[in-house]
Amino acid sequence: MGAENIIFLLLFLVAFTLFFRNAAKIKRNIFLGKKVIPEGSKSARLKTMLKVALGQSKMTAKPVAGILHILVYAGFVIINLEMLEIVIDGIFGTHRIFSFAGSFYNSLIASFEVLALLVLVSCLLFFIRRNLLKLSRFRKPELNGWPRNDANFILITEVFLMSAFLIMNAADATLQQQQVQHYVQSGCFPVSSLFASLFIGLDTSTLIFIERFCWWFHIVGILVFLNYLPYSKHLHIILSFPNTYFSKLKPKGELNNMESVTREVKLMLDPEANPYASPPDSVSQIPERFGAKDIFDLNRIQLLNAYSCTECGRCTSECPANNTGKKLSPRKIMMDVRDRLEEVGKAIDKNGSNYKDEKTLLGHYISEEEILACTTCNACTQACPINIDPLSIIIELRRNLLMEESKAPAEWAGMLTNIENNGAPWQFSQADRLRWSEEN
Amino acid sequence: MSLKVKTMAEMMASGQTPEVLFWVGCAGSFDDRAKKITIAFAKILQHAQVSFAVLGSEESCTGDPAKRSGNEFLFQMQAMQNIMVLNGYEVKKIVTACPHCFNTLKNEYPALGGNYLVLHHTEFLQQLINEGRLTIKGGVFKGKRITFHDPCYLGRGNGIYEAPRELIYKLDSELVEMTNCKARGFCCGAGGAQMFKEAEKGNKEVNIERTEQALEVNPDIISTGCPFCMTMMTDGVKMKNKETQIKVYDIAELIAQANDL
Incomplete structure (x- = not known):
């Protein structure tokens, strides 16, 4: 084991330690939310995950982006098999340790090359789509600044990583031709051989430098990228799996029942209930806040949703409110939840777990105007490729606005009074409900 | 001309049980345009000789707009009162021409004790056709x-x-x-x-x-x-x-x- 290998091992350990520390923080942040019992059976949830996350079943609703994404995704998953070899080679100073597998190895390397090229081309196309074509979902105000840079940084990084991988192979193949010691005859290079001729005439030491540089660039790039994930929308490559596993299985139209309200309503409607009796234990606890004003009032699945969102904006591009110029953007709702959660997380890191600031999600991040514009049509939840549910968050915020703050817009207040007084949202008498049958 | 639609109360008084309860909904009861839908659907039911009844003055808003605006209290008050009425008449099957009533009755009432087979009127009409009761x-x-x-x-x-x-x-x-x-x-x-x-x-x-x-x-x-x-x-x-x-x-x-x- 030479110095090179020790450096590699250290880098590797540092990268993974850092990553797991940040992952633990994200988990802690998600656990600031309320505990929630996941819906349905484990097998039903697993099926959803396999279909939607692994199988990418919702991606092709937009065919161009969908197919390009599937290429990048397949490339990412399959090329990562190569990581195992890179790590072993890095630690033990071997070179292409798995090359003993012969033709199987060769076909693997060949497929990695083809995929690397596809990933590279897809990422370039994504970059052009995002920056040069005037696609409205990439031009919404919530993407200004960091989110747009984040997206471009991811695409550029992937282009560089794939380029390094291919250039490394080209140099390696040339070194193999020159029968340089250590560079075993192995691999099959259908893509890099296309430009390997550029390397003919270079001396061995230059070639070795190129090969080593690309090898290190590739692996260090991956380790850096791994540690970039917790700060980026790119975290979806990991969290889309648990996110779909815990996603809603019930009909989209169904909103959750608030148990805390059910208990109180049952008491109110119970003719046997003694209004002067001391409340039973279940009620005498500190009353829960109705709906959500801050991230602590949302549940853990909703917070996981926020960390899983990759800001593609398919939700927003389908949202009827957003499409007609209203402020509401379901993507922004998810981004706001994550931003607020990160803010709280950082404050806890600094000041300890009991720290509370004066800010809240509703008010400082999300305005009343935004949540009031929602038609609850479920276009956003339908469009989300990983089953994120912005609607459930909007409803929790509305519940807070109406039940805690009593801030219903005037027309709603009238509608609610009508329902309460005469059992219809309009001012008609309940006794006249059958009038229609006389009006024929 | 009156359509002679029976209420659950009338049905019960004469010892009858209808095949299905027609949940008319607020719009179907009060909105002038929507009333025409209600009348059209009631006429089809009568034409297909479906035994049905309505709740009439015992029907009340399902609570859908209350729930979706964020007032869960009012929603549950409405829901529980409706469930008391529906369960009182031992209703098993409901058809409605309003997807909001349909969704609420079908998906959101079970958690509050109201379990019914709920159909949208298009589903019900399709069934009538499939069963040969309507052409x-x-x-x-x-x-x-x-x-x-x-x-x-x-x-x-x-x-x-x-x-x-x-x-x-x-x-x-x-x-x-x-x-x-x-x-x-x-x-x-x-x-x-x-x-x-x-x-x-x-x-x-x-x-x-x-x-x-x-x-x-x-x-x-x-x-x-x-x-x-x-x-x-x-x-x-x-x-x-x-x-x-x-x-x-x-x-x-x-x-x-x-x-x-």
């Missing part, structure tokens, strides 16, 4: 271009896309689909209690956008299956000054017209 006369709408606007709470909300479309096929008419149809159907703008307030500031009304999408396919008729979509699309067509060329009808009205009821 639709073609002819009136032969060759007419009909587009179907998917109500959110019927389509995406509950995955019902085919029942209304199969009924349109039965009319001998030409079903023309909008680009945004079925799971990608664009909201009319009324859901989530938006029906009961002005929209937030924007550059267009949602119903105008949806109407424009419908106009793109040059329909003779825009059909739907929701009294609130009906209001929104009718208003949209008027705003576009197309009300003389393009009519907006509920599927039940189309069937009632086809069968000359």
